[in-house]
Amino acid sequence: MEEKKDQRDQWEKAYRNNEDFFGEEPSELALSVIGTLEEEGAKSILEMGCGQGRDTFFFARKGFDVHALDYSAEGIERIRAKAEEDGLELGLAVHDVRDPLPFPDESFDAVYSHMLLTMELTEEEIGYVLQECLRVLRPGGLNIYSVRNDHDPHYGQFLHVGEDMYQNPMGFVVHFFPEEKVRRLSEGYLLEGIKEFEDTSPPFVKKLYEVVLRKPER
Numbered sequence: 001m002e003e004k005k006d007q008r009d010q011w012e013k014a015y016r017n018n019e020d021f022f023g024e025e026p027s028e029l030a031l032s033v034i035g036t037l038e039e040e041g042a043k044s045i046l047e048m049g050c051g052q053g054r055d056t057f058f059f060a061r062k063g064f065d066v067h068a069l070d071y072s073a074e075g076i077e078r079i080r081a082k083a084e085e086d087g088l089e090l091g092l093a094v095h096d097v098r099d100p101l102p103f104p105d106e107s108f109d110a111v112y113s114h115m116l117l118t119m120e121l122t123e124e125e126i127g128y129v130l131q132e133c134l135r136v137l138r139p140g141g142l143n144i145y146s147v148r149n150d151h152d153p154h155y156g157q158f159l160h161v162g163e164d165m166y167q168n169p170m171g172f173v174v175h176f177f178p179e180e181k182v183r184r185l186s187e188g189y190l191l192e193g194i195k196e197f198e199d200t201s202p203p204f205v206k207k208l209y210e211v212v213l214r215k216p217e218r
């Protein structure tokens with residue numbers, strides 16, 4: 001096992017070199033869940049690991065009150081500049097999700113993250129993040145996330161750097177999820193769905209699980 005590069009620097013560099021690393025269009029996950037969020041009557045969304053904001057802008061333009069965070073200052077700065085140009089109001093923060101979420105209990109109707117929990121986070125860290133999400137969600141609120149799964153063409157490829165974690169030739173560490181891991185990590189939530197889908201955004205096709213969790217009503 002070789003030394004890993006710091007992943008935050010890796011994202012800063014990627015976003016500095018490319019204004020739209022994942023493209024400008026909303027992700028397949030955002031398109032898949034927008035109907036559910038609308039039907040649920042959700043108004044406020046916390047988006048974690050928002051990158052350069054392809055989904056942030058999609059939700060904000062649909063009228064949701066969006067708070068978005070990422071540990072990449074480059075990503076957040078890009079969103080801030082674009083939001084100003086478009087006259088959109090967003091809550092933005094540079095924040096590492098391994099630290100406590102900077103919001104009071106029961107602040108949001110929904111929490112959303114596309115391909116964040118599938119980054120270089122241990123299972124223990126992911127468990128912590130999911131419990132923090134539970135705290136900031138209102139009772140009955142949804143936590144919708146996606147993770148790359150063990151059917152992904154990159155699973156088991158390249159450099160093995162930890163349990164279910166592999167570093168690809170671009171230098172990014174990815175944590176791949178067997179279905180069992182999703183179930184294990186749902187503690188405290190009602191698990192409403194696990195569905196496989198593909199993300200076709202550049203630079204390659206990825207296989208993921210869409211996971212829908214609900215905070216139980218009191």
Ligand SMILES: C[S@@+](CC[C@H](N)C(=O)[O-])C[C@H]1O[C@@H](n2cnc3c(N)ncnc32)[C@H](O)[C@@H]1O
Pocket residue numbers: 011022027048049050051052053054055069070071072075095096097098113114115116119120
């Ligand atoms: C695969 S990218 C997805 C970006 C965005 N959700 C999208 O689909 O366009 C993962 C994002 O998670 C962010 N990230 C990784 N680890 C993080 C952490 N510990 N805290 C906050 N953000 C993190 C990265 O900076 C990156 O923007």
